[in-house]
Amino acid sequence: MKILSCIKQVPEKEARLRIAADGRWIQEDGLTFVISECDRYGVEAALRLKERAGGEVVVLSVGDERSGKGIKEALAMGADRAIHVQTGACAKADAVTIARVIAAAVKGEGFDVVLTGQQSDDLGYNAVGPALAEHLGMHHVQIVLSLEPASANSLRVVHELDNNLLETLEVPLPAVLGVQSGIHEVRYASLKGIMGAGAKPQRKVTPAELGLSDAQLAPKVRMEQLAVPLRSSKAQILEGDAATVARALVEKLKTEAKVL
């Protein structure tokens, strides 16, 4: 089975965020970037699928040097080779545009299974996977909680529906699956994996080399202004040392909110 795992680098969850001077994005200097959480589960799911069904795992990322770090980590975890679409331009692109870039990069590869994280920790679209499936003419399932080979050309997939229901589907291949966090315990790279990652094949291409025009890469959605959300007017932030805020909270819960 030929498996693609798409990953993205995002600021780590605990990062202290400041809005950039132009207001359009955050200041990235000094932030640590990591593989987005659901994408990391996607890499793990890809490796486990290969362990069951054989084949190869290819990891793909679109971005600048930072993406190279994520690719190296996925290769160290066990991916066989990588595709790095090198561009700084797509970091904040809309889902349809980013999906077009990925589709162009994997054209002719003939992947059976494409795994994406369900959503990224930064832009949180929930949308690149299905847009990619449309570009590639593949089936697609969102919020996937488990997957296993069902036959030579299908997967058995459990995914979430609303109303807290789980649906099991037999999905014909090729297919794009949006992997939810928690699907498997994610492995750490072994020392051997880390040592060997640098020697694994990496294809590095630019969007222009993929035949994408500037018009095709132009964002359809632009972030104009970032802002810290206003807290709801009722919110009271209690300040002071631990004992002081604890006493103040208990008092407020008893006398003001009357819930204790």
Add this chain to the structure above:
Amino acid sequence: MARTILVIAEHRDGALKGISKEAACCALDLAPRMSATVVGVVLGPGTQSVAQELATWGCAQVLLVEDGALAAYTPEGYVAALHQLVQRHTPALVITGHSYQAIEFFPRLAAALDAALVPDCTGIDVDGVRPVFTRKVINGKLNARCTVEGDGPWLASLQQGAFPARKPQAAAGTVVSETVDLARVRPRTVVSVQPGQKGEVDLTKAEVIVAGGRGVGGKEKFKIVFDLASALGSSAAVGASRPPCDAEWVEHERQIGSSGQVVAPKLYIALGISGAIQHLVGMRGAQCIVAINKDANAAIFQEATYGIVGDVHEIVPALIAAIQEAKSA
């Protein structure tokens, strides 16, 4: 020619979904400011009554496609039908609720149309006659105002609960049958559909819930969540956001949120929970929300009645002491 805002509705068991009523109300609110009329869409055989209900939610017209290929929901069926309807009716704006189904079919539709997609919006303004969208980024910590290029159609999905549904006074619109070509649509092979929760823990009736998140920091450390619940008394239960359940610090059945239990206690204390929307939709109904998190920018503080910025493992022991002090006073 009048501009159109197309509202794609969803239904279950013959009833219009609440999230689709929210989308219709949002469209009705935008319509005069965008010089547009609102047109609804209902897909599926036997959904005449759903279409008629949607027509009472501010749609001047509701397009109804009763093709048998749409009997069971498939993203491919929705995309094929909607693609044809959008090309036929050339709306400026297409909106739908950011639902479990929409996150499958809506991005595919956007790709098929090569259209701008703004997912999971929490607000829409109008600048001139163009919509300007607000959505959350970086795990809900920041709001981003987004503009869209070109002349449309622009696609936007709306976060559940962000646009209140209030039944409009307007007269009901008309329902118009439409036909589309769905010859290539194949049903999904559904093996089974089962409830996700199989546990013994029912949090829906708890009066007090103490819930822990990633910020609690580990399986052993999660004991502090139970300690605080014990201090609060026998009516207090323990819940969790998704990350502690994923990491198996605590049983999955304690998960609160869109893929867990939806709770509405008198008091909800969130410990080290950042406030992902999937969690918020499960606990917003709480009467009083206390958030304790060391990240002052965490989205949970936007929901809280009371907030404390600090380390759970410093604040909670003091809180337990204060509760015991208050009890013995």
